[in-house]
Amino acid sequence: MLRRVFRLLVKELLQIRRDRFALIGLCAFPIMELLIYAYAASFEVRNVTMAVLDRDHSQESREFLSHLVASGRFKITVIARDPGDIVRSIDSSNVGAALQINAGFAELLQKGRNAPVQVIFDGTDSNTALIARGYIEEIVAGLAGDRLRNRLNHLAPRLTPLLPEVRLAQRPWYNRDLRSRWFFVPGVIGAIALVEVLCLGPVLVVRERESGTLEQLIVTPLRPIEMLLGKAAPIFLIGLINVFLLVAIAIAWFRLPFSGSVSALLAGTVLFLFSTLGISLLLSTSSSTIQQAFAMGFFFVIPALALSGLIFPIASMPVALQWLTYVDPLRYFLVVLRDTFLKGSGIDLLWPQLFAMGLLSVVLFSASALAFRKSLD
Amino acid sequence: MTPGNGEDAGAIRVEGLTKRFRSFTAVDNVTLLVRRGEVLGLLGPNGAGKSTLIRMLCGIMRPTAGCVHVAGINVVEHAEAVRQHLGYVSQKFSLYDDLTAAENLRLFGGLYGLGGQALVARVQWALAISGLDGKGDVLTRDLGGGLRRRLALGCAMLHRPPILILDEPTSGIDPMLRRQFWELIHQFAAEGVTALVSTHYLDEADYCNRLALMSAGRLVALGTPHELRYAAARGDLVRVECDAPVRAAEMLKAVPGVHDVAIFGNALHVSITNMEPEAALRASLEARGIACMSIEAIEPSLEDVFAQRLGSDSREEPAD
């Protein structure tokens, strides 16, 4: 049995080696996708264009503005002369934010009173607006802390050591983009593997059905389950190589800490690949054309990504959808990836995820073997 | 389960075999015995159900009803036990285009359980009979149509099956290469291999020991080419060249003593009994104002057999 599966595997690898496009695609596309997602899909906001109306013209107001610019988050592109300028530049979408410092800003600060600053955001891109607002609040808080410390230094020097918390509070803000990438990259690795396995199944299985070679295979002593394994083996190998390539990039290039157990990640990867292979083969054996298989794959991938917790937290989904996430293998693999990377977890903690993926694999493989038998009649 | 339950079991025994796709009956209650060592031609126009019948013989498709024994094994129940006894070449060319000839042979040889020296020797043999000696490293897609077909045949014979089933193995290749292909089939038959070969080329019928004619899913005639020619055609056959063949055919069917009329281009083949053909036919045609160019007695061909068996209106022109 294994000899026949091996024969088929050798044949698949020969075919892949002959197909230059496949070779490039199998290595380059996953890496490209990882880079694109890691860079494009972080929650970092930079260089928000800003209109500024400074009616105070004080040293304090200038200092405040220079802090904004120095943070790298904002770029002052319009110096407004009156409030009308501000409205016009927001309306014409010239700037993403506008800031107004009223006369008396410095005076209020010196008196130790609240010194209001008015900020207007273009809410069309509400995500950017929200994050940019966070940055401004953080910069204001930083400045306020500085002032507080300075004043305290004057009035009661011995109390200042009690204050550093004010500054510490900024830390998570400044690392926010980095953290989001750390959180995102392991998830993207899982998503890429999912899509890759789902695409390869139809390519390898339906192609044989379309070209008629499947019939020639069926009349050999090859059993249906051996045929499925022979198809699954090369996809599995490719998936495994890719996941580890991407993990290596995450560690070497994106400097993600990997503190968990390698065997947990390996077990998770193997079981995840098995369960997605089950889906991929099920799609392929129940389709008669590649287009049909891809169309069904597409309708599977979108919810699989949405329900996996890659982007939307599962805990905040409606209960019915939460139930649906239990049949999504990516849901479990994401936990394995994130926890081995970021929390340093091992098999002792991750066994429920591994078990769930194992169960899905068995069910899906059996289903695809049945679908394969049925498809012949 | 064990192959070969005596001589009379035949190599392939088909009883009441039927395949329906929804309401459409592709193979309709076919009963057929293929004897050991014979070359049986399965003839029929496109859509007759030849491929569907063959798929059921090979265990690729489950019959709706009926049963099939190949080498004494019930195919429906033990499809996997039949594999080693059967070589199959499907209608579509079905080796891997992106593998070389030798890689294809090694793959299929390996799947049939060959290995080591035995595999090497069989691959050499298959390359030799396909006319590909020393060309084992050529990609299959770069081979000509005739060579590809022979390679597929060599591939099906790697494991020395006693039974060979070929589905239109010669379609789309030129007549010279077709003859070479048939010579190969007979070479195997001489070694005791039973072959069932489907074709829609009537001119290949004479390469077969016996013929099974299929039409619209049914087996309509079975016999040697000679038997079919003479037993099938009742009485004499004359060829009539005339104006308006369609109208003439309608009319002649009503003439007493005329069994059957088939249209072949602008001529009619008319089978008749116990009458002076020429004068009677000419007279009836000219009475209706149809000019008659010539009337001559001819030998029945398989086309006539076909026309007669299938009925002239449902008949499809064999593509050639």
Ligand SMILES: Nc1ncnc2c1ncn2[C@@H]1O[C@H](COP(=O)(O)OP(=O)(O)O)[C@@H](O)[C@H]1O
């Ligand atoms: N899988 C199938 N589903 C539905 N109809 C089919 C299928 N396979 C064949 N047929 C129909 O059965 C008839 C016989 O086809 P086939 O056996 O391929 O004929 P032949 O080989 O003699 O040309 C055709 O009309 C074809 O359309």
Ligand SMILES: [Mg+2]
């Ligand atoms: Mg056919």
